[in-house]
Amino acid sequence: MKHVARKRFGQNFLTDKMVLSDIIEAIAPRPGQTMVEVGPGLAAMTALLLKHLPHMHVVELDRDLVVRLEKTFPREQLSVHSGDALKFDFAAIPVPEGQKLRIVGNLPYNISTPLLFHFAEFAHLVEDQHFMLQKEVVERMVAPPGSKVYGRLSVMLQWRYRMDLMFIVPPTAFDPPPRVESAIVRMVPIAAPLRCDGPTLEAVVLKAFSQRRKVIRNCLAGMFTEAQLVEAGIDPTMRPETVGLAQYVALANLLKPAA
């Protein structure tokens, strides 16, 4: 029976064979690797990945799709985890000694930011992540300081990952087509991120970017004195989008030194 795409689950299914083959090439799956796909949908990517992998895991929220996946693929080939990826414990996936998990997915765009923050909790267990996301989101993720789109997402993710926008995918590659352009991003966790307390960094960055057009001294008034900004290597008249990751980390360490 034909599956009708559900908007509330962010369902835009990839149908373009060239794009699918480019994605698989970018992921470069190898037998023996432990891979989990988030939101497999109608298995367009899953089926191709399984040509390279004897087994993989998927996490899918839509129960109709879960049933379809279980009917299509034998259990020895596909472990289907029925549920919400935002609540999924990626640490529960068994990985052979000395190996790390690879995460892939054409993600539901309506929950992409919370999903990215959820994945970040497992960064130490992960080898890499390849995701299809809204192009604007990927541009924010990889933006350097000084860019108009550099913000909370850039700082928090660049603290944990090395990231590359691999290529752009047009709406015509999907059924139904989304209203926006998409992009593939590669995220490789940084082995030794700059030491600091994550929630404190998050709090500093959130406050800094809550009023982008003000100078950093005013954005962070009440949290840091001007002397502390200078101590962290920041000119108090800078705007939040020109302050680099190392400076935000230095500020977080002033509030709460890394354990």
Ligand SMILES: C[S@@+](CC[C@H](N)C(=O)[O-])C[C@H]1O[C@@H](n2cnc3c(N)ncnc32)[C@H](O)[C@@H]1O
């Ligand atoms: C953009 S579609 C991609 C489908 C398929 N991978 C493809 O490329 O054609 C997003 C998929 O994520 C699933 N999904 C949505 N929210 C989810 C969640 N919270 N946890 C797990 N899967 C979710 C949807 O049901 C859908 O299958």
